[in-house]
Amino acid sequence: MRRRYALPVAAAALALPATLVPAGSASAAPADKLQVLSSWTQTSVSSYNAWTSARQNQGQWSAYGFDWSTDYCSSSPDNPFGFPFQTACARHDFGYRNYKAAGLFDANKSRIDSAFYEDLKRVCSGYSGSSKTACNSTAWTYYHAVDIFGLKGADEAASDKAAS
Template sequence: MRRRLITGLSSAAIALATTAALAAPANAADKLQVMSDWSQTSASSQQAFLNARANQGDWSEYGFDWSTDKCSSSPDNPFGFPFENACIRHDFGYRNYKAVGQFDANKSRLDSAFYEDLKRVCNGYSGAQKTACDGLAWTYYQAVSAVGVAPADTAAKTGKAA
């Protein structure tokens, strides 16, 4: 009888520990890996991010900042070219890498992923439209590459809220 009680208690303790481990918040290394997965230059990385953004609640344990000002003071869809999602993913990368103190180490990749996202938009066009889109994509990329900063940095420098 005593052996069954101990075995039963042990099984219950293991089940409780397993449940607690599965319900535990994500650790910093996990969060960085997810952020990295969502900020690569590939189309699959972009799609994974867009899927996650559509299901933000599934990622709540990570405490991501999903806020965005889209393409900041530039048009989100210049001349009808839909750059908005590229800007949203770029904002996500800037905000979240800044929040974990890893922005400087990842800025170049975030900007490159942004440019690849823009070029994928442009690949849907041909002729003069593609040429115009490619030119705008290059301009947007150059702007963030040269002067892009996290919104919190801008607020700190100007004394205004982001």
């Protein structure tokens, strides 16, 4: 009689830990999140295009838990002198916010700022003559603003988000 109960009891005992330990959090980000983040924050036009496509289809990336929020060009005009810098600023915010959340901001700030500058120069490449010169000068100014003040701005944005 003991043998008849031994097998079911042993099976139940072995199955119990599997039912008590969750299989994993449903909200856990995919293992390649940092690789995807890196691929979307490079200086190349292909990186910019991939990020733009993902931004337009954010729902497909919801499992990654990316922070898509943006204040665009912060306290600077989004389209200074008519130059459309808004999308470049949004990608820059994406890089800052997501690397801050990952705890990897300091190691990636320089590249994110460089990607921002390349994005701005791509905007300027659509102009010619004095308009192109003015656009490039404005792009240089925007780049240096984030290069110098970007860490402070990222910290303030994180504080504002935490306070709300």
